[in-house]
Amino acid sequence: MANNQDQDLVYLKKLKGGDDSAFRYFIKTYQDMAFTIAVSIVKDDFIAEEVAQDAFLKAYKNIQLFNIQSAFKTWFYAIVVNESLLRFKKLKKDFLSFSDTYDYDVPDNSFEDFSCENDDIELINSTLKLMLPNESLVLRLYYLEEGSIKDIHTITGFSVPNVKVLLHRARKNMLNILQKQKKIKLLHNGK
Amino acid sequence: MENSDSEFAKALGKSRLKMPNSNFEDMVMSKIKREAELKSILQNIKYAFLFFSAFFLLGLYITTHIDLQKAFIKEIPHQLVIFQALFVLCFLMQADFFITIIKNRKIKQLSE
Numbered sequence: 001m002a003n004n005q006d007q008d009l010v011y012l013k014k015l016k017g018g019d020d021s022a023f024r025y026f027i028k029t030y031q032d033m034a035f036t037i038a039v040s041i042v043k044d045d046f047i048a049e050e051v052a053q054d055a056f057l058k059a060y061k062n063i064q065l066f067n068i069q070s071a072f073k074t075w076f077y078a079i080v081v082n083e084s085l086l087r088f089k090k091l092k093k094d095f096l097s098f099s100d101t102y103d104y105d106v107p108d109n110s111f112e113d114f115s116c117e118n119d120d121i122e123l124i125n126s127t128l129k130l131m132l133p134n135e136s137l138v139l140r141l142y143y144l145e146e147g148s149i150k151d152i153h154t155i156t157g158f159s160v161p162n163v164k165v166l167l168h169r170a171r172k173n174m175l176n177i178l179q180k181q182k183k184i185k186l187l188h189n190g191k
Numbered sequence: 192m193e194n195s196d197s198e199f200a201k202a203l204g205k206s207r208l209k210m211p212n213s214n215f216e217d218m219v220m221s222k223i224k225r226e227a228e229l230k231s232i233l234q235n236i237k238y239a240f241l242f243f244s245a246f247f248l249l250g251l252y253i254t255t256h257i258d259l260q261k262a263f264i265k266e267i268p269h270q271l272v273i274f275q276a277l278f279v280l281c282f283l284m285q286a287d288f289f290i291t292i293i294k295n296r297k298i299k300q301l302s303e
Binding site for chain 1 (some may be wrong): 199200202204205206207208209210211212215216218219220222223224226227
């Protein structure tokens with residue numbers, strides 16, 4: 001992690017010195033995560049790719065304003081989140097009308113039964129796509145980037161207590177949708 | 192509980208998506224290159240506009256500062272008429288050039 005940050009610093013210095021090709025390193029390193037964050041919010045691969053592109057362009061334009069002492073990753077992810085939310089508002093899509101109901105019927109101890117096999121990655125990703133944008137975003141930032149709650153607060157702008165509540169609720173909701181998805185999968189396989 | 196939570200973390204740790212477009216890196220870099228080019232064009236236009244305004248004011252000053260009321264039309268120096276005609280011609284040409292640039296959508300977007 002620290003190694004990555006050191007490398008970021010080297011390329012940031014190059015970039016600030018006028019070497020535009022140094023930006024290629026940032027695209028290479030952060031494109032997948034930018035896409036993942038964007039998908040968590042906009043829920044569409046094609047739009048998410050556009051959002052990631054816009055975020056990289058915005059980062060490039062504002063690189064001179066970036067404080068070299070801070071973590072590039074956090075700063076860049078905040079840009080991706082902002083761009084995604086802007087696009088999401090533009091789309092004005094009403095995601096998942098069933099979200100109100102799936103929140104309540106999962107007991108707190110449901111984590112105890114949780115197990116996931118390797119071939120369930122697709123299932124997990126489709127489940128995350130079905131979740132509310134802020135919930136899937138918080139989950140991915142927390143587990144994928146091993147981010148602290150403070151980092152998530154910096155990236156998303158949600159308050160620290162809100163992040164904690166969101167995380168808890170998101171885990172419950174995810175398990176619920178995952179169980180339903182698994183049942184559907186089993187039914188399909190049974191046929 | 193802890194065990195299942197780590198299982199949960201392990202599962203979510205695999206939810207990182209791959210950028211579907213393999214050309215993404217080149218696409219962004221070419222956009223950045225284009226952006227830089229447009230930026231330098233915009234910079235040149237700004238300088239052009241600045242000089243245009245400065246020399247327009249200078250031209251106006253020269254043509255109006257000469258006291259014509261004291262002289263009869265016939266006595267106006269030949270060079271002055273040529274200068275004024277050239278000034279008007281240059282002004283019209285440059286004004287047309289600037290209107291075309293201002294109307295250019297790409298440059299409009301960039302300046303926003």
